[in-house]
Every structure is written in C-alpha cells, then in structure tokens.
Amino acid sequence: MKILVPIKRVADPDNANKVKVSADGTQVTTEGLEWKMNPFDEWALEAALRLTEDGAAKSRVGEVVLVSVGPKEAVATVREGLAKGAERGVIVEGNDNDLDSNVIAAALAAVAKKESPDLIVMGKQTVDGDSNVAGTVLADKLGWPIINYAMRIETSDDGKTFAIKRDLDVGVASVKVTGPVVITVSDSILHPESVKNGVTPADFKYPEAEGGRYASLKGIMQAKKKPIAEQTLSGLGVDAKRTVTYKKFELPPARSGQTTFVESVEELVEKLRTEAKVL
C-alpha cells in the first residue's frame, strides 16, 4: 500500500503568545517562532504508518510519502516525519503568504497524479489557518471520494477497500469506500486499536501517545539518508491562484488578568452571567 501524507510546519501552538502582526496589519510575522508539525498531520502520519507496517514485528510493509508545500525550512519537519518511519519526502517550494487551501490542494493533486498512491491521509485542518477545506478540495480536484474525520480505518486487501468509522458530532458513521480516496482523521485515530491493516495481528495494541509515535534516535539518524525531492509549483504545472485573500490581521485584545474570588457556585454563575457575560 502506498500512502501520501501531506504535512505542514506550523508555529508551535504552545508558543502562540509570540505571534506578532506586522505594523501594517497585512501579515502575521514569523520571526522568533518555534516550528513543529501541524498536530493534525501528526495524527494522519500515525494512521498512515500503522496502515503500512506490521506493528508487532516493527517492520514496514508499505510506503508512506510525505509531501509539504511551503518554505525550504519545512525540510526539518519532513525529516521528523521520515524519522518516525515514512519512506521519502517531497517538498513543493512556496512562500506561505502566497498559499491558500486552493493552491495547496492543486499542488497536492499534482503530486498525487505523479505518485499514484492508494490513498491520501491528512489532517482535517491546520492549527494556524484553521480553514478545514484542503482535503475536500483536493479530493474534488482528483475526482476521488473524501472521507472526513476518520476515527477508525480498516483494510484487509492492502488498501483496495476500506471500512471507516467517522467521528461526527451526532454520533459515529460507518462507511465502506473503494480507493483511491482522501481521508482526513480525527484524534480518535490514535486509539491503540483504531487502525487495522490485516498485517499487524488483530489483537495488537499500540501504546497511548498523544500526537502519535515518537521518533527514535535510530530513526532520526536513518532519516538523514532518506530522499527528499524538491519541486516547485511551476515545475508541477500548478497555476492555481489564491481564492482567499486576507484583508487585515489583528491580535486579540490582551486579557485583563483580573482575578475575582467567589464564595459559592451560585455567585460564580451569577458573575459569569452578569460580569463576564459568557453565559
């Protein structure tokens, strides 16, 4: 099974207080920010790795190709994904400010056409843009089905068909789909038994780890030798333009930091209603 996993480097959400807006309000400045893999993409990568390995024997039985559209520096993020077990990477160079979900989806579609994977597994959104559309637009451009918010993925025929459970606000939807397909995942995909590929023994349980597996030092060293291909948007024949333009960025107003002590639950509810006006 061959899986394409799009990943993005984002400003570490734990350092969000360092995010600044340029003086003219046209963009978010990125100096001094720490970067990490978009957490939703970490889940997708974990699902893809589980689909392409024998988890008990710790051996690979398929191929995961990472693709990142963004600045050259994203190579560190791609390497981290390779260190966790993916086979190779593709970086499509682009300035973050020239990209939106439409351009990203077009770039990913171009890479998918070259790579012909059995499926694409991706995060449902990024923690910076929060647009939540790239997966769906990509599926549309490829003419593939889109299955959003997968919480459980099973295949017993090496990725030709999938039984998927979707994590919805109203409950769980069970679907069957024939590949190739685009799947976005929810955090429940990290559950110890949420991915079954017919190779890893059915009773095998993955360890609980928020964010999926860790890269071992051995993996980190091996990742240095794994290939990362460099592409450009024009080289891939992508001429998509931004469909969304941002007019202005503003930081949310600073919190007052004022502390109010209350004596009882009733008083708390009262204050939340009348003073904080959040109820």
Next chain:
Amino acid sequence: MTYLFETDEHQTLRAQARRFAEAEIAPHAHAWDEAGLFPRALYGAMAGAGLLALGYPESVGGAGDIGHMLVAAEELLLAGKSVGTCVGLGSHAIALPPIIKLGTDAQRERFVRPVLRGEKIAALAITEPGAGSDVAGVATRAVREGDRYVVDGAKTFITSGYRADIVTTVVRTGEGHGGLTLLVVERGTPGFEATRKLDKMGWWASDTAELSFDACRVPVENRVGAEGAGFVAIMMNFVTERLMLAGQCVATAELAHRESVAYAKERRAFGKTLSGFQVTRHKLADMSCRIAAARALVGEGVMRFLRGDASPALAAKVKNTATDMCTYVCDQAVQIHGGYGYMREYVVERLYRDARLYPIGGGTREIMLELIAKAEGY
C-alpha cells in the same frame, strides 16, 4: 541556547523529549514531588518513546552517545520541570555502565536489556553510613562460599534504591582499593532489604534509600568483572556521571532562569513590572552569562569525552563550575520571585532545594578540588 556540539539530529531528539515531558511529566511534576515518588510505569513509557536507552551501545538495545543522553535529559527537565523525576528515571545511567563494560553477555542480557526496556529499575550502591567521599572505606563485606558470596553490611543515600530490581553494589572482598568488587544484587534475594526511604531536602520525586545486607547470598555469576576490579570500574563511571550531573545543573539553571524571566515580566511593583527595573534585568543577564559559561564547559567536556580525552580532573572542573553556577542562579531565581519564591507551589522554590544536592552527590565539591589539585601536581 543549545550546546555547540548539537546538530539537527540533536534538535529533533530534543523535540521528542520535550513532547514526552510535556505530556507525561509536567502535568504531574508538583504532585509527584509532594508524593515523593513517580509511577513505575513511567520507565516503560520513556522506553517506548525511545528516550531510556540513549547513550548505550546498540548491542544492548541503545542508540547514540553521551551528547544525545545529555540533551534529551536537559529537555526532559526543561519541559517536565521535575528534577526528582528526571534523576529517578536516570539512575540506571550510573548502575549499568560497569555491567556493560566489564560484564558478560549473559549479564548484559539479564540485567541491562530489561532496564533499558523500562521493565526493571537499576541503582548503583557505593555510599555507606561510614564511607562516602572515601570510597576505599567501603566496609560491606562479601565472603565467597562455594558458588555464592555472602554479603553483610549497609548502603545509604541510594538513588532509586527503594524500588530497584537490580543494584550494582560495591563490596569488599579484600583489603585496600584492590579489594573492592562489584556484585549485582537482585531484589528478592534473601537477606537483601531496602530498609528505609529517606526524607530529604530536594529531589523529592526520586526515592533515596537505605539498603541492608544480612547474610545475603548472591550467586557468583552476579559478580561483574574480576574480584578486585570494583574500584577502577567506579572511577571510570565517575567521569560520565559527573558530566551528566553538570548537564543537569545547566538544565536546572536554565529552567530557573526561564521561570524568572516570565515572572519578572508579569509581576508588578511600584507601578511597573519587575523587568522594568534595571536591577532585575541585570540580574537576569548575569544569570544568563553564568549559564552560558557553564554550558560551554559542559559542552567541551562532552566533546573531549567523545574524542577519548576527558580526564577525571576535567570532569571535576566541569562539575564544580556547573554546580557553583546552578547554586547561584537558583538562589537569584528565588530572590526575583520574592516571597513567592519561598512558596512550595512555585517551581523555583523546588529548584533551589534540588540544586543543593549537586555540590554533594557524585563526589563533593571539595573532593573535586582534591582531584584537580592532585592531577595538576600542586
């Protein structure tokens, strides 16, 4: 700031350690310290994250070198904020190397691998009620009787000793330095008991124990190396132990500094933040200088060690420089925090107590100076 020897590889490793510590340690740091113990399962989780076997040879399931071990340990401390937990998790770093270097394949299989998989806990027992700095004063006796050694004596201040499954123990089989031998004593051996979990000033989340050996019969196959090889094995161990302790000092001070910067920017007095006072800013800058200097020397120690020319005297210089710096920085951190710095719920209060161990454990400040003076022939 990071160490000069670090590569992208170390950066990625730091990211793994940070993620692990943020998820698995930081939320419990205060509670574990107050409880005086962290859960045993943490060793397994740490092994699962690939962080427990760093710095050990691949032949026993490890990867990387002391530089990797040091940066991962720093990140665990910075993100986990619990010195006690980190030193407890790391007690095998002094217990296993003698077994790896001098032991047999069978011993490495039985004692080393399960510890590096996080299934067993290891401790090193040198110190006794009557012998600390003076290692040659070890009085715990081991007398050979057929295929066993009969061990009698006591050890104290043993990190992770209270729940250790295997204890690399220094015993006396003859006279003088050449009469010291290493035995692996396993939990459950009749006559071996962890008699007391000691109450101490800092390092609360890590257990520190008193051990007693009462006609404890240890199989001869648990002897590590030859009879009499104990002293040299311990001395070889001290170099890496002291570099690691110095690294902990840098990490502890760095954390105290970070906490202080954040506090100084938030806390207000006389109509401005503490960092609005030049005195505070200079204090923070001074702390930062000293951390940088100690970090540079620790880094040099690591690089020389990797090149094969780290002498015991250099390790002693590294340790003293780092401990003195850490003592100063943690003291200043408490000062910047004012009364809050004296309160248990503030991280710097804990770090101040944790820091006090470093000029004592792993060889005291005075013994380090003694070692340097001897090596340099004063």
